[in-house]
Amino acid sequence: MLPLKEDTIVANATALVPSGVAIVRISGKDALKIGTSLFSKKANITPRKAYFGKVLDRQGNVLDEGLLLYFKAPHSFTGEDVVELHLHGSVPVVKKVIEEAINLGARLAEPGEFTKRAFLHGKIDLVQAEAIAQLIEAKTEKASRAALNLLEGKLSSQIKQLRDKLIEVEGLIEAELNFPEDVEEIELQQIQTTLKEVLDKIEELLKTYKRGKLLSEGIKLAIVGRPNVGKSSLFNALVGYERAIVSDIKGTTRDFIEEEFSIRGYPVKLIDTAGIREAEDKIEKLGIEKAKEKINEADIVIFVFDASEGLTDEDLKILENVKDKNPIIVGNKIDLGIAESKIKDYYNDVIFVSTKTKEGLKNLEDEIINRLGLLDNIDTDVYINLRHQEALQKAKQILENLYQNLDYYENQKELIMLDIREANYHLKEILGEIHTEDVLGKIFSSFCIGK
Ligand SMILES: Nc1nc2c(ncn2[C@@H]2O[C@H](COP(=O)(O)OP(=O)(O)OP(=O)(O)O)[C@@H](O)[C@H]2O)c(=O)[nH]1
Ligand SMILES: [Mg+2]
Numbered sequence: 001m002l003p004l005k006e007d008t009i010v011a012n013a014t015a016l017v018p019s020g021v022a023i024v025r026i027s028g029k030d031a032l033k034i035g036t037s038l039f040s041k042k043a044n045i046t047p048r049k050a051y052f053g054k055v056l057d058r059q060g061n062v063l064d065e066g067l068l069l070y071f072k073a074p075h076s077f078t079g080e081d082v083v084e085l086h087l088h089g090s091v092p093v094v095k096k097v098i099e100e101a102i103n104l105g106a107r108l109a110e111p112g113e114f115t116k117r118a119f120l121h122g123k124i125d126l127v128q129a130e131a132i133a134q135l136i137e138a139k140t141e142k143a144s145r146a147a148l149n150l151l152e153g154k155l156s157s158q159i160k161q162l163r164d165k166l167i168e169v170e171g172l173i174e175a176e177l178n179f180p181e182d183v184e185e186i187e188l189q190q191i192q193t194t195l196k197e198v199l200d201k202i203e204e205l206l207k208t209y210k211r212g213k214l215l216s217e218g219i220k221l222a223i224v225g226r227p228n229v230g231k232s233s234l235f236n237a238l239v240g241y242e243r244a245i246v247s248d249i250k251g252t253t254r255d256f257i258e259e260e261f262s263i264r265g266y267p268v269k270l271i272d273t274a275g276i277r278e279a280e281d282k283i284e285k286l287g288i289e290k291a292k293e294k295i296n297e298a299d300i301v302i303f304v305f306d307a308s309e310g311l312t313d314e315d316l317k318i319l320e321n322v323k324d325k326n327p328i329i330v331g332n333k334i335d336l337g338i339a340e341s342k343i344k345d346y347y348n349d350v351i352f353v354s355t356k357t358k359e360g361l362k363n364l365e366d367e368i369i370n371r372l373g374l375l376d377n378i379d380t381d382v383y384i385n386l387r388h389q390e391a392l393q394k395a396k397q398i399l400e401n402l403y404q405n406l407d408y409y410e411n412q413k414e415l416i417m418l419d420i421r422e423a424n425y426h427l428k429e430i431l432g433e434i435h436t437e438d439v440l441g442k443i444f445s446s447f448c449i450g451k
Contacts, residue, residue, distance in 0.1 A: 008034060009109035009117075010101040011450035012094050019089030024097050025450065026085075026106055027078045027114055032070060034104045035083030038097060039068045047072040055087060057100050064093045078114050079121025112447025116440060119432060126432025126443070127156045130385060133447050134216055142265025143215045146383050155382040158205065159430050162198050166424045169194050173417040188406055191416060195403045202396045205384050212383025214372060218260070218267035221368065222298035224291060224322060226314050227251050227275025229306045230332040233355035235259070235272035238364075244272050251275060254287040256294050263365050266374065271298065276318050295322055300371055302364075307331030307352055310342020328367050334359060387443075388430050395426040 008028025014021070026035050036042045040053035047070050055064040067086040076082040087093055102108060110116075112133070119129045131150035138144035149155070172186045223231045227250035235244050239259045245252055257272045271294050274287030295301055301322050305315045319327070329346060331338065335354040343350060351367055353360030384392065402409075402419045409416045428434045 008106045009113055010034075010098055010106040011109040011114070012098060013084070013114075013450045014089065016091050016094060017089070018091060022087050022089040022094045024085045024087065024094060024101070025114065026083045026101055027076070027080045027109075027117060028106070029081060030105055031081040031083045034101050034106050035068060035070070035085065037104050038085065038100055041068065045070045047075070050086075055085060055093075055097060057096065058103060063096055063100075064088055064090070074121065074123075077123065078117040079123045080117060109449060110444070111449050112444030112451055115447060115451055116444045119440075124151075125153075125156050126435065127159070127388070127430060128153060129432070130387075130443060132451065133443075134385075136448075136451065137216070139218060139260065139267035140215075140262045140265050142262075143267065146212065146215055149381045150383075155205075155384065155388075156431060158201065158382065159427055162201055163424055163427045163431070165194050165198055166420050166427070170417055170420045170424070173413045173420075177414055177417070186413070188410060192403065192406055195399055195406070199396065199399055199403060202392050202399070205382075206389060206392055206396070208380050208383045209386075209389045211374065211380075212385060214266055214374070215383060216385075218269055219263075219300065219368075219372060220269050220271065220298045221300050221302060222271040222273060222291075222294045223302045223304060224273050224295055224318065224327075225275060225304035226277055226312070226318060229275070229304045229315075230355050231275065231304050232257075232272050234302070234304060234330065234332060234353070235270060237355045237358060237361055238270055250277070251279065251281065251284050254283055256287070256290050264369055264374070266369075266372075268368075277314065295325060298325065300368060301325040301327040302330055303327040304330045304332050306333050307338045307343065307350070308333045308336035310339030311346065312342075328364070328371065330364060387439075391426040391430045395423040398423040398426075 006029060008026060008030040010024065010026045013023040013025040032045065036045060037058065038056055039051070040056060041051050045051065045068070049069070051068045053065065053068065054062045055066050057063055064087045066088065069084045069086070071077070071082040073079060073081045085097060087097060098108070115129050115132050118124050119126060128151050131147050135144055135147035135151060138147050169186075169191055175183045176186055223235055225231050228248065232244035232246045232253050235257065236242050236246065239261045243259050244257050251274070253272055253274050256274065259270050261268055261270065273291035273294050274284060276288050276291060279285050279288060303319055303322055305311055319329070329350045331343065331350045331352045333354060333356070334352045335357050338352065340347065351360060351364050353364055398419050402416065406416070425434060
């Protein structure tokens with residue numbers, strides 16, 4: 001564990017916006033001294049009790065009234081002495097209280113520093129620290145539930161089980177090597193069984209990465225097509241309200257429009273774009289350029305045409321231009337009929353919908369989920385992130401190699417031990433049992449101030 005900085009840090013724990021209540025958090029060895037200097041009740045503060053009083057500046061002028069709470073080390077979030085001042089959520093008052101705490105010797109906390117201290121004091125492991133940021137940033141309930149599972153230690157406990165299995169084998173080999181007369185020889189079969197168990201579990205965890213990424217980062221969907229086919233109508237139908245202007249005038253949508261919503265708990269950013277055609281109008285042309293940019297950025301492109309008219313040459317030209325994106329092809333306005341003969345080459349690939357009657361919209365959602373590889377309804381408790389994925393892959397590679405060549409190592413158990421130790425190093429990295437300042441810097445700097 002790294003040596004902790006001994007200083008006391010302060011920051012707003014709530015957003016700096018006008019609100020009912022705002023919390024200023026102070027953590028470190030002088031937290032109580034600084035906190036009570038800014039409060040009317042100065043002495044005999046019992047931990048975990050809320051005191052109502054005046055919040056004061058250093059000269060004793062009243063800044064606000066509010067609550068003071070004291071959490072005595074190590075029974076606090078950071079594991080240090082922590083004082084929370086609950087103020088009214090007035091931005092200037094919160095700023096003033098922080099400034100006063102700094103004048104009294106505290107330092108403005110770096111992003112994520114409270115959580116980092118909690119980690120360094122062993123209150124949480126690194127997976128749980130990451131889960132806090134994930135929970136705060138979750139865009140859907142499904143995403144927040146997934147983050148909470150990590151915070152509760154559901155991934156950590158699985159990693160710890162793997163780590164312990166490897167430690168056990170490592171220990172047995174070490175004992176055999178050190179005390180060959182006293183200790184029974186460990187069978188290769190036993191090592192093999194453990195390696196297989198660990199590898200299977202690692203494989204299972206690796207499979208959760210893609211879903212976890214989609215859950216935390218969301219999916220970008222762009223709707224494209226020629227003017228008047230009903231792109232904005234589809235956009236509105238999917239997001240659930242009349243967000244975009246719809247009209248029978250071609251070229252209604254000029255600039256792109258973005259809106260966030262969710263499909264089956266996965267956050268989605270939906271983008272409506274200007275209808276693509278050979279436009280004369282300067283502004284429309286700019287909109288069409290933007291539409292092309294949005295197509296490139298999108299994870300999935302939804303190409304819309306008017307099914308009652310069939311696929312026109314203009315449609316086919318646009319379709320040709322987006323074919324690299326493997327678009328979902330949507331035939332809209334089926335309430336007006338389907339011009340089957342003009343669609344025949346593509347018929348089986350088309351999702352037919354009517355934004356007017358809402359027919360077919362569920363099929364479109366299914367197709368989106370299918371394209372993302374999410375249709376199998378596997379709902380795991382835990383999802384790994386990129387950092388976990390990298391570490392698990394390294395561990396997997398070492399163990400797989402060992403597993404396949406185990407027979408060659410029959411008389412070189414120390415090599416088996418070294419490999420297992422190295423693989424375990426990567427599992428310990430996930431938990432943060434082994435870490436570098438670089439890794440911590442990367443994780444915690446992505447937090448916001450005060451967390
Ligand atoms: N009958 C019928 N009309 C529809 C349907 N969807 C859209 N429309 C009509 O088609 C016209 C064009 O709809 P928009 O959603 O504005 O089309 P757009 O593709 O966004 O058009 P631009 O923004 O000009 O590119 C409007 O008059 C809509 O009411 C549908 O499913 N059935
Ligand atoms: Mg439109």
